[in-house]
Amino acid sequence: MKACSKMAIGKASQHDIPGLVEVCRQSFSHSIRWRWGPKAMARRWWSSAIGSDAAETWVSKEDGRVSAFCVLITDEECWAAEEKQREYQAILIGLRFLAFARARWCAIRREAAGSETSSGNKAAESHNHRCKRHKRTWIGLIAVARQMRGRGLAKDLLKVCVDRTAELGHEAIKLRVDRENRPARRLYESAGFVCTSEKGSQCIYTRVCDSRERPPDAAVSGSN
Numbered sequence: 001m002k003a004c005s006k007m008a009i010g011k012a013s014q015h016d017i018p019g020l021v022e023v024c025r026q027s028f029s030h031s032i033r034w035r036w037g038p039k040a041m042a043r044r045w046w047s048s049a050i051g052s053d054a055a056e057t058w059v060s061k062e063d064g065r066v067s068a069f070c071v072l073i074t075d076e077e078c079w080a081a082e083e084k085q086r087e088y089q090a091i092l093i094g095l096r097f098l099a100f101a102r103a104r105w106c107a108i109r110r111e112a113a114g115s116e117t118s119s120g121n122k123a124a125e126s127h128n129h130r131c132k133r134h135k136r137t138w139i140g141l142i143a144v145a146r147q148m149r150g151r152g153l154a155k156d157l158l159k160v161c162v163d164r165t166a167e168l169g170h171e172a173i174k175l176r177v178d179r180e181n182r183p184a185r186r187l188y189e190s191a192g193f194v195c196t197s198e199k200g201s202q203c204i205y206t207r208v209c210d211s212r213e214r215p216p217d218a219a220v221s222g223s224n
């Protein structure tokens, strides 16, 4: 772990999942996955993301508590394939939830009248994906706990991601942001990102990374 602004930044582990889910619930208030969906779905997403070889999750902690995080996608093709599987799993969880609700409803009705119901399971298929090496990384997700905002935590996490991108030998780091998300756009611009294209309601920001610019002590724990 590396101390930044009195915080410790390091790679996330499965123990951090409850904290990550909480920061997401506070930060993405319009999202079904993060705000309105069952917590089990969000936990499963994080478990898969933390275990992924296509991304690194960096967390900023104070007294062991997750205050902020950033997901750095290092292999965008593999990540996209994994996202499809995660969405499939989310649908399965939703179906199981509906099946459970239906079974409960039928049981209540059975008590009153007397009827029968059953529910089924599906096994998830696993796929092998061919992964190409890309010359860029992506910021997949970044958020800071509401009470910890405005203290430079997001900027510190972005710096870790920029350093990692250079360390991995990639040339640039990119991200998508909603055009109306002014705090996030300010953050990216202040961290040296430039809006390189606009598509619909989204802007794509890019920062070129030069490994020669990286200071020799920039490595942080957990990097490999």
Ligand SMILES: CC(C)(COP(=O)(O)OP(=O)(O)OC[C@H]1O[C@@H](n2cnc3c(N)ncnc32)[C@H](O)[C@@H]1OP(=O)(O)O)[C@@H](O)C(=O)NCCC(=O)NCCS
Pocket: 027, 028, 142, 143, 144, 145, 148, 149, 150, 151, 152, 153, 154, 155, 156, 176, 177, 178, 181, 182, 183, 184, 186, 187, 188, 190
């Ligand atoms: C966007 C977000 C990650 C910023 O986190 P943060 O830790 O408060 O940001 P920092 O303290 O590191 O600030 C970095 C820069 O952004 C600016 N900034 C941050 N929040 C701002 C706000 N609400 N209004 C204006 N500028 C803001 C800061 O002034 C600072 O600029 P400076 O270095 O020139 O002084 C945080 O507000 C958040 O979690 N938002 C909800 C989730 C989200 O929108 N994520 C981005 C999705 S793409």
